[in-house]
Amino acid sequence: MTIVFDHVSKxxxxxxxxxxxxxLTVRDGEVMVLVGPSGSGKTTLMRMVNRMVEPTSGRVLIDGRDVRGRDPIALRRSIGYVIQGGGLLPHRTVVDNIATIPMLNGVGRKRARDHAMGLLGKVGLDASLAGRYPAQLSGGQRQRVGVARALAADARILLMDEPFSAVDPVVRRELQNEVRRVQHDFGVxxxxxxxxxxxxxxxxxxxALLGDGGVLEQVDVPSRILGTPANERVRAFVEAGRPRMDKGVRCGLAV
Ligand SMILES: Nc1ncnc2c1ncn2[C@@H]1O[C@H](COP(=O)(O)OP(=O)(O)OP(=O)(O)O)[C@@H](O)[C@H]1O
Structure with a gap:
């Protein structure tokens, strides 16, 4: 589905x-990453898609349709939303967490649970975890359940808000690979x-790189953000976040 932010502000x-x-236009089937310093409006912008934030001005269109015309609850149930920690219901098992939204949408319990079991494999989780509660999972496993839950309602859009920032680098890379795979397999x-x-x-x-005051500094493919930054602020942001190989080498030599 295509998402258009048309002169939105908040x-x-x-x-x-x-x-x-x-x-900003997010094309059908694309992974658009919103990046920028703390407070630059990434979460605010993203939450306009499922109407958790209503823009002060401008419009958000999904496949040409203004989200303001949609019932917010129905809209949210049709869009996957993954947050840090997975946002799981603590008193429900893994399988029931995944089956919850389809059941709220009227899918029968057995069908919803069967579908949930199928999704476990799709996000790289063993079926033996289905009966566990969120507290009995690792951080990475919880995130995978969060992704499965987001996919369960046949969502065509996934909103992911810093979902992996609390997991260690190795698991984080696995989860990032999972997102790419899920995107490819489901075409979301x-x-x-x-x-x-x-x-x-x-x-x-x-x-899409946002800057202070919630302004869009540059929208581009990664190679161009890196190679031809739109301005000094983009260059500095990218520079600050990249691994400093030269520093590492110098440190290595000094020891
Ligand atoms: N409910 C609110 N009331 C008032 N100000 C808010 C509210 N929510 C967010 N803000 C402010 O809006 C700005 C953008 O916040 P937002 O959370 O969208 O930024 P962000 O880029 O996602 O930040 P971070 O990377 O720290 O999560 C910040 O200055 C924040 O303090």
Whole structure:
């Protein structure tokens, strides 16, 4: 599905500008990574898609349709939303967590649970984990359940808000690979928020780099963000987040 942000802005009630004037198109089936410093409006922008945030001005269109015309609850149930920690219901088992939204949408319990069991494999989880509660899983496993839950309602859009920032680097890379695979297998459109430029480079088809005041600094494929930054702020942001090989080498020699 295509998502269009058409001149959206958000000023919160206390006067804080969450998002300036942003126009951005996320193409069908693309992984668009929103990246930028803390407070640059990444989460605010993303939450406009499922109406967790209502823009102060401008419109968000999904496949040409203004989300304002959609019932917010139905809209949210049709869009996968993955947050740090997985956002799982603590008193429900893995399989029931995954089956919850389809059941709310009217799918029968048995069918929803059978589908949930199938999804476990798709996100790299063993079926033996189905009966566990979230507290009995590792951080990485919880994230995978979160992804399965987001996919369970046949969502065509996945919104992922810094989902992997609390897991260790090795598991994080596995999860990033999983996102790419899921995107490929299911053909979903993914909007992924991170403030880690390296995660953005790894995952993104395109990167939207936001700056202070919620302004869009550059939208481009990773190689162009790296090779031809639009301005000094983009260059500095990318530079600050990249591994400093030269420093590492110098340290190595000094020891
Ligand atoms: N409910 C709110 N009320 C007032 N200001 C808010 C609210 N939510 C967010 N903001 C402000 O809006 C700006 C953008 O916040 P947002 O969470 O979208 O940024 P972000 O880029 O996702 O940040 P981070 O990387 O730290 O998560 C910040 O200045 C933040 O303090």
């Amino acid at each position: 000023t919160y009630d206390d006067g804080t500008i969450g998002v300036g004037d942003v126009s 459109t993914v909007v992924f928020v991170t403030h880690d430029i390296n995660e953005a480079f790894f995952l993104a088809d395109r990167i």
